[in-house]
Amino acid sequence: MDILADILKQAGLRSRVLNQRALYSPWALRFPCPRSMGFHVVTQGQAWLWQSESSPPLHLHRGDIAFMSRGTSHWVSSSPDPDLLKSAEDCSASAPPHEKAGQEPLVTVVSGAYQLWHAPIHPLFQDLPEWVIIHADRLSGVDTIQTSLTLLAQELENSEMGSEAIVRSILEILFHLILRRILKTSESRRWTLATQDPAIGQALQLMHAHPDKDWSLESLAETVGLSRTGFANKFRKILGDTPLHYLTELRMQKAMAALADSTLSLEKIAHTVGYQDAFGFSKSFKKMVGLSPREFRRKNEAEKALSWRFE
Numbered sequence: 001m002d003i004l005a006d007i008l009k010q011a012g013l014r015s016r017v018l019n020q021r022a023l024y025s026p027w028a029l030r031f032p033c034p035r036s037m038g039f040h041v042v043t044q045g046q047a048w049l050w051q052s053e054s055s056p057p058l059h060l061h062r063g064d065i066a067f068m069s070r071g072t073s074h075w076v077s078s079s080p081d082p083d084l085l086k087s088a089e090d091c092s093a094s095a096p097p098h099e100k101a102g103q104e105p106l107v108t109v110v111s112g113a114y115q116l117w118h119a120p121i122h123p124l125f126q127d128l129p130e131w132v133i134i135h136a137d138r139l140s141g142v143d144t145i146q147t148s149l150t151l152l153a154q155e156l157e158n159s160e161m162g163s164e165a166i167v168r169s170i171l172e173i174l175f176h177l178i179l180r181r182i183l184k185t186s187e188s189r190r191w192t193l194a195t196q197d198p199a200i201g202q203a204l205q206l207m208h209a210h211p212d213k214d215w216s217l218e219s220l221a222e223t224v225g226l227s228r229t230g231f232a233n234k235f236r237k238i239l240g241d242t243p244l245h246y247l248t249e250l251r252m253q254k255a256m257a258a259l260a261d262s263t264l265s266l267e268k269i270a271h272t273v274g275y276q277d278a279f280g281f282s283k284s285f286k287k288m289v290g291l292s293p294r295e296f297r298r299k300n301e302a303e304k305a306l307s308w309r310f311e
Helices: 002-011 083-085 122-125 146-156 162-184 186-196 198-209 217-226 228-239 242-262 266-271 278-289 293-303
Strands: 014-023 028-031 036-045 046-049 059-060 065-068 072-079 108-114 132-133
Touching: 002 132, 002 162, 002 186, 002 242, 014 162, 028 083, 036 046, 036 146, 036 162, 036 217, 046 217, 059 132, 065 162, 072 083, 108 146, 108 162, 108 242, 132 162, 146 162, 146 186, 186 228, 198 217, 198 228, 198 242, 198 266, 217 242, 242 266, 242 293, 266 278, 266 293, 278 293
Parallel strands: none
Antiparallel strands: 014 108, 028 072, 036 065, 036 108, 046 059, 046 072, 065 132
């Protein structure tokens, strides 16, 4: 099992390609993204990324990528003039009609958004830095991210049959390549280390594949070939958590997905995530999520009608 793919799936990740935007005059776009991950790729010119109206912007050049790991409203502009933010267009609005015949845009940006409608409780998301900037001059010609950027530029420049689907696929690939790179660096590196460690990686595989099983510290340790104490210490050293607390977080994340995406009864969901009855499951769920399963499901149903929610 691909641990990262399972984590993203259970967190309810939904993707949407935001249209390529070309700005021909000083302009700014506002991205209201409180519940999203995503990234911007500058495919032409240079841009400025504003994380707030009061902080200095980050300067992005052609080929640079700005990756947002946690949802936050932000702006992208064609110049470092803060006054542009006062009249910024929403990213979903029509492009500003300032193109002149034969004029090159000041900047062209392609964006992808990946929505996590319910705040994920899996600890991986808390480890990710809020923003990561990958500069084009740091990428070699054989880098898989650079290769994907080259393919993206070619498809955007030579729009042919199937280009829309190809661009979407390339952005999906870029998202996972960038995320994988982040998970090999800084605090997030522990997830790469955990999956590469034979014992801890096997334990993660077992818990993700069979959250319904009645796992104990002893049974997990025995299965991966370590003593109870040795396994617990190694798990905590790498991931900073106990195996059984991690298992509970994993179960609750899977339960959130089941509550949001199915009509299964609480009793059935309880059994699929390793609980004997709905009462014990509901108690654990409310303690970790802050809502009872029924409250969570009602809230989710009410929010499905909101126009900015991806489905």
